[in-house]
Amino acid sequence: MGKWTLPPEGGHLDKPSKIYFQTMTKKDVEERLTKNDIIIIPLGSTENHGAAGPYGEDIFMVTRIAEEVAKATGCTVAHPVTYGSHPYHHLGQPGTIVVPDQVFSDYLRAIMAGFWNTGFRKQIFISLHGQEYIVPSAINEWGKRYQVPAMIVFVDVPRVMGQTLMDKAHGGPYDYPFQHACEAETSLSMALFPEMVQLENAEDNTPWGFLPPGHIDRGGDIYGNPIPGHCAVGCGGIECVIYPEGVIGKPSLADPNKAYKSVEVTLDYLKKLHDDIMEKFPPGVLPESKYLSQRPPEEVEALLKGPMKGGRHLYTVAFPP
Numbered sequence: 001m002g003k004w005t006l007p008p009e010g011g012h013l014d015k016p017s018k019i020y021f022q023t024m025t026k027k028d029v030e031e032r033l034t035k036n037d038i039i040i041i042p043l044g045s046t047e048n049h050g051a052a053g054p055y056g057e058d059i060f061m062v063t064r065i066a067e068e069v070a071k072a073t074g075c076t077v078a079h080p081v082t083y084g085s086h087p088y089h090h091l092g093q094p095g096t097i098v099v100p101d102q103v104f105s106d107y108l109r110a111i112m113a114g115f116w117n118t119g120f121r122k123q124i125f126i127s128l129h130g131q132e133y134i135v136p137s138a139i140n141e142w143g144k145r146y147q148v149p150a151m152i153v154f155v156d157v158p159r160v161m162g163q164t165l166m167d168k169a170h171g172g173p174y175d176y177p178f179q180h181a182c183e184a185e186t187s188l189s190m191a192l193f194p195e196m197v198q199l200e201n202a203e204d205n206t207p208w209g210f211l212p213p214g215h216i217d218r219g220g221d222i223y224g225n226p227i228p229g230h231c232a233v234g235c236g237g238i239e240c241v242i243y244p245e246g247v248i249g250k251p252s253l254a255d256p257n258k259a260y261k262s263v264e265v266t267l268d269y270l271k272k273l274h275d276d277i278m279e280k281f282p283p284g285v286l287p288e289s290k291y292l293s294q295r296p297p298e299e300v301e302a303l304l305k306g307p308m309k310g311g312r313h314l315y316t317v318a319f320p321p
Contacts, residue, residue, distance in 0.1 A: 004267050006260050007194055010064040013079065019070045021120075022079045029076075029118065037283045038075040038274055039120040040066040041111060043127035043135065045084030047096035048239075048246035049181040051201035052254075055095050056082065057181070057189055058129035062157065064192040065263070066126060069270045073278075076120065081107070085131040087230040092240035101134050106321070108138040109145070112152060113321040117306065117314040121150045121286055122277055126270070128157040128188075130180075130219070133230050145318040147293040148303055149286040151277060158220025160269045161262040165222055173258040175250070178219040179207055180239075182249030183258075185219075190256035191263050202252040203245040209236035219248075 012019045018028060021039065044059030054060070059080050066077045083097045085104040090096050099107075108125075115123055125135055135154045142152070158165055158178070165184055166172030178184040189197050209216065216235050217225035236242070281287070289300045295317070305311025315321070 004068060004264050006191055006263055007256070008064050008068050008192065010060075010067050010193060012067050013063065019067055019077050020079055021076050021115075024076075032076055033119045034283055036074045036076070036278070037120055038073075038122040038124065038277060039078055039115055040069060040075060040124045040126060040270075041078045041115070042066050042080040043084060043108075043125055043129065043131065044080045044082055045086065045097070045129040045131070046082060047084075047086070047090065047129075048093045049185075050246035050251060051203055052198050052247075052251050053181050053186055053189055054196045057185070057196075058084070058127075060193045060196065061128045061188055062126050065157070065266055065270070068267055069274065072267075072271055073274045075274055078111070078115065081111070084127075084129050085134045087130060087133075088233050089236065089238045092238060093246065094240070095246070104131070105134055105138040105141065108135065109142045110321040112139070112142045112150075113146070113314055113318075116146075116148070116150055119306070122281065123150070123152045124270070124273065125152070125154045126157055127154070130230055132156045132221070133228075142321075145321075146314065147295050148300060148314070148317075149289045149292050151281065151286065153273075155270065155273070156220075157266055158222050160266050161220075162222060162265070164262040164265055165220060170223065173261070175253055177249075178222065179248035180219060181247035182219070182251055183253040184249075186251040186254035187256055187259035188262060190254055191259040194256065197254075199252070199254060202250075202254070203247065204250040204252050205243060205245050205247065207248045208242070211235050 042062035046055050049057045063080050070077045083099050085101050086098045139152050163171045165178050167174045167177045174184050216227050217229045221228045302311040307313040
């Protein structure tokens with residue numbers, strides 16, 4: 001392993017470590033914003049990950065990653081979104097909490113608005129859960145509604161991991177392609193929070209679909225097939241019927257050593273993204289409004305000042321969020 005210590009000493013959600021926004025005071029946040037105004041917002045889900053992995057697996061993967069980036073850079077992490085959007089074929093799986101897409105999009109926009117109004121106007125959303133189809137839509141809808149200077153990006157973590165998440169046939173370390181709660185995802189969990197994984201209880205199965213391979217992409221859309229995995233209905237069965245184990249593949253083959261490279265690649269990238277943003281736009285600096293909005297300059301200036309410094313709060317121009 002490289003410069004990162006893995007598995008990480010994670011689990012800071014309820015510790016006064018000045019990592020999470022929710023554990024900080026108003027004074028803490030005011031001081032933080034003068035030094036670093038980037039916030040990472042982890043997006044997870046609550047869903048069935050079989051007998052070996054916790055229901056919050058997608059939450060803990062991104063929170064442990066975000067915590068390490070915050071420790072290395074001094075940025076802030078938001079408590080994660082613990083319930084997420086799900087594709088059609090997840091419906092009915094016991095333990096999987098499906099939030100409707102419109103509700104989820106509304107919720108994300110409210111989070112963006114609240115943190116922008118607080119002063120965190122550079123926001124990095126990260127997710128390893130299959131909801132990559134709705135997050136960009138929510139970000140763009142927020143931009144259309146508010147039209148204020150901001151830097152809001154979504155990092156779909158499997159894309160960053162790339163080949164390190166693939167099977168051996170495609171240059172990766174795994175025997176089988178990346179799916180859900182599979183060899184690869186369980187290996188990631190063991191690399192990030194081994195104390196929550198019960199590998200001795202793992203149950204395997206064999207993935208299948210109605211079409212031959214090469215049409216529908218697999219987990220994370222990292223294989224480059226023409227049809228992204230969540231851009232189809234009816235090309236495979238619903239998981240509560242065909243995958244009662246709650247997994248797709250063979251989690252029994254998981255090994256944290258297979259996943260360390262994926263974690264390191266992700267941490268390296270997120271730190272670089274953070275550093276590049278901060279170098280170009282130091283604390284309190286954003287892209288010039290004239291390039292991002294055609295709101296009247298005096299209106300934008302009042303919103304940038306905020307309600308406590310002689311300006312206006314963000315919701316004066318768009319409510320509900």
